[in-house]
Amino acid sequence: MKDKPPDSSSRVPLFKGAELMSTFTRRALISKLALAAAPAFAAAPREESHTLIHVFLRGGADTLNLWVPYADDNYYRLRPSLAIKASEAIKLTDRYALHPAMRPLEAAFKEGRLGAVQSVGVDNTTGSHFECQDMMEHGDTMNGVPAGGGWLGRFLRLRAVDKQSPLCAVAIGTALPESLRGAPAASVLERVDDIAIRAPAGDSAAAVKALKAMYGADVTLLGERGLETLDLFQRVSALQGRDYQPENGAVYPKESFGSGLREIARLMKARLGLQVACIDLGGWDTHFFQGNATGQQAERIKLLAEGLAALDADLKGHRGRYTVMITTEFGRRVYENASLGTDHGRGFALMALGDRVKGGQVLGSWPIRADDDVNVNTPGPGGLHLETDYRHVFAEVLHGSLGLLETEALKLFPGVPPKVVGIM
Numbered sequence: 001m002k003d004k005p006p007d008s009s010s011r012v013p014l015f016k017g018a019e020l021m022s023t024f025t026r027r028a029l030i031s032k033l034a035l036a037a038a039p040a041f042a043a044a045p046r047e048e049s050h051t052l053i054h055v056f057l058r059g060g061a062d063t064l065n066l067w068v069p070y071a072d073d074n075y076y077r078l079r080p081s082l083a084i085k086a087s088e089a090i091k092l093t094d095r096y097a098l099h100p101a102m103r104p105l106e107a108a109f110k111e112g113r114l115g116a117v118q119s120v121g122v123d124n125t126t127g128s129h130f131e132c133q134d135m136m137e138h139g140d141t142m143n144g145v146p147a148g149g150g151w152l153g154r155f156l157r158l159r160a161v162d163k164q165s166p167l168c169a170v171a172i173g174t175a176l177p178e179s180l181r182g183a184p185a186a187s188v189l190e191r192v193d194d195i196a197i198r199a200p201a202g203d204s205a206a207a208v209k210a211l212k213a214m215y216g217a218d219v220t221l222l223g224e225r226g227l228e229t230l231d232l233f234q235r236v237s238a239l240q241g242r243d244y245q246p247e248n249g250a251v252y253p254k255e256s257f258g259s260g261l262r263e264i265a266r267l268m269k270a271r272l273g274l275q276v277a278c279i280d281l282g283g284w285d286t287h288f289f290q291g292n293a294t295g296q297q298a299e300r301i302k303l304l305a306e307g308l309a310a311l312d313a314d315l316k317g318h319r320g321r322y323t324v325m326i327t328t329e330f331g332r333r334v335y336e337n338a339s340l341g342t343d344h345g346r347g348f349a350l351m352a353l354g355d356r357v358k359g360g361q362v363l364g365s366w367p368i369r370a371d372d373d374v375n376v377n378t379p380g381p382g383g384l385h386l387e388t389d390y391r392h393v394f395a396e397v398l399h400g401s402l403g404l405l406e407t408e409a410l411k412l413f414p415g416v417p418p419k420v421v422g423i424m
Contacts, residue, residue, distance in 0.1 A: 040418040041399045041406040050321055051268055052401045053277045053311075054152070054179065057304070057328040059284035060129060062342050063349035064332065064384075065292070066301060067116050068097040072367045078335040081292070082342065088293045096362045100293050101301040104309035108353060113312075113319075115357055117423050118364030119347035119387040121330055127344040129285070132329035137178035139391055139413055147414055149182025151391075152276050155398060156183040158408050165273025172260035172279040179278060190256075192266055250314035253306050257281045261311045268318060275402060281307075284328060287341040308353060323354035323401035323424075327390070333383050334370040345383020346371075350393050352423050356400045363422050364388070391416045393423060400424025 069075045070086040071094060089097030090106050098106060108114035123142050124132050135141070139151030147154065156169055169186040171177050180186045244266055252258035257279065264277045283300050290297045308324060315322060331348030349362070364387055371382040391413040398404035399418070409418040 040420055041396075041404070041409065049271075050323070050401055050403075051264075051274050051277060052398065053264060053279070053322060053324045055304075055308075055324060055326040056133075056177070056278070056280045057284050057326065058129075058133070058280050058282040059286075059328070060132075060330045060332060060344055061284040061300075061328040061348065062286060062290065062297060062332040063116075063328070064334065065290075065297060066099050066102060066351075067118070067349045067362055068099060069095060069368055070097045071095045074367070075334075080336070081340055082290055082336045084292055093362065095366055099298070099301050101298045102305045104305040105353075108309075108312060109360055112360040113355060113357055114351070114353045115359035115423055116349040116351045116362045117388055117393055117421060118349050118362055118368055119384045120327075120350040120390050120393055121347045121384075121386045121388075122390055123386065124330075125346075127330070129329060134178060136327070136329055136390060138181075139394065141415075144415055147412075150177070150179040151394060151412065152179045152278070153182035153186070154412050155402070155404065155408075156180075156186075156276065158411060159275075160184045164275075167267065167272045167274055169276045170264070170267065170274060170278070172263060172277065177278050177280070180276070183276075189263070190260070192263055246310065246314040248313045248316045250310040251306075252310040252314075253303050255303060257303055258307045258310065261307050262314070265311055265314045268315065268322065286332070287337065287343060288339045290336075290341040312353065319355045323352065323356055323397065325394075325397050326351040326353070331383050347384030347386050350390070350423075352397060354401070356424055358423055361422075388421060389416065392419055393421050396421045396424050 064075070065082065065084055068084045068089045070084070070089050070091070076083045084097070084099055086097070088100050090100060090103060091097045092106075092109055098109070105114055122132050122135050124135050125142075126132070137150055138146065138148075139154070140146050149157070152169065156164070164184060166185050167187055169180055169183045171180060171186065171188045172190065173188060174190065176186060176188050244262070246252065246262065246265065252262045260279045264274075264279065267274050267277070281300070281304055284297070286297050289295065292298070304326075308326075311324070312319075327350050328348050331345045332342035333345040335342075337343050352359070365385075369385040369387075371385060395404060395409045395413060395416075395418045398412075399409070401424070404412070406418055409416075
């Protein structure tokens with residue numbers, strides 16, 4: 001039986017010292033005790049045929065308007081113009097609803113394949129986009145020693161003893177994200193057609209023949225890897241020049257985000273050893289005229305939801321082979337500003353999509369807790385309390401998708417013992 005939210009007369013404030021109100025059934029209590037006694041990561045096989053797709057919402061997304069806490073009156077009191085009306089929101093639980101532009105993902109939530117963790121974040125209080133993105137992509141903390149390289153790059157280095165494809169890590173775009181820094185192999189591309197052997201007069205066959213002869217005569221590791229790379233190029237070449245047709249009626253948005261997801265699906269179906277794919281979606285820094293059910297932010301949400309829904313439909317026959325994690329560098333303030341927008345905050349709702357996700361839930365305290373009100377001055381960015389260190393979620397997603405071991409997690413995020421979050 002789901003917990004019922006308190007009625008409006010006894011509802012706990014959204015901010016400052018709010019007490020967690022919950023009633024535990026016998027089953028829930030037993031589950032919590034079992035989780036407390038169990039190791040953070042149970043044994044899991046290494047995954048060589050699974051892909052983690054990391055979507056980064058650049059600009060600090062206001063996830064309070066994606067995952068609408070419609071059962072808390074303070075949300076509406078603090079956002080008289082920007083709040084999503086309960087009558088327009090897509091109700092999911094007794095507490096949360098989706099922004100109407102998230103409609104394409106409603107079914108995934110109800111199927112238990114889409115979920116979120118509320119109040120996730122970094123311990124950086126500067127409110128700087130650059131600093132918070134940089135810290136999150138490197139897997140660092142304000143007070144710790146930098147771990148070196150990107151968090152995904154470190155993970156792939158831990159697996160470097162295994163045979164990895166030259167295309168084990170791909171970033172869609174024009175620049176390598178910091179999260180992949182230090183990876184043994186990482187490629188940046190906008191289209192599969194970018195992967196090609198360039199030869200004079202377009203005679204790639206002759207070039208391949210010559211390179212095969214050269215690498216075939218080399219009995220060292222260099223020769224072996226050279227032949228593997230040539231084989232991969234030839235397999236990719238077989239994909240080129242074809243008119244790729246998404247399956248199951250999937251229609252990707254025409255913007256670069258949609259075409260990027262389409263290329264990820266294409267690479268996955270070709271079984272080229274893709275383990276990690278990174279893609280960005282910008283435009284979330286909504287200080288001015290953010291909008292509510294319509295407007296500036298709603299257009300970004302629509303693009304995100306339609307893109308992910310198209311990917312999910314296109315890969316319906318491969319759903320056991322991928323997990324999508326959607327993050328941003330920080331959330332926004334709980335209250336709207338004088339420009340009908342929202343300023344930089346702290347905690348945000350991290351989302352995950354896939355068959356291995358424990359979806360159909362929004363994890364975190366209720367009522368959600370925040371540090372600011374329109375009448376309260378707080379040092380640094382306010383917004384949602386940080387309840388969950390982002391590295392705990394990253395580690396759990398890696399464990400559930402690519403089989404990260406507990407010993408590996410301690411190397412990946414030094415000084416941060418893994419713990420159960422519950423999203424995977």
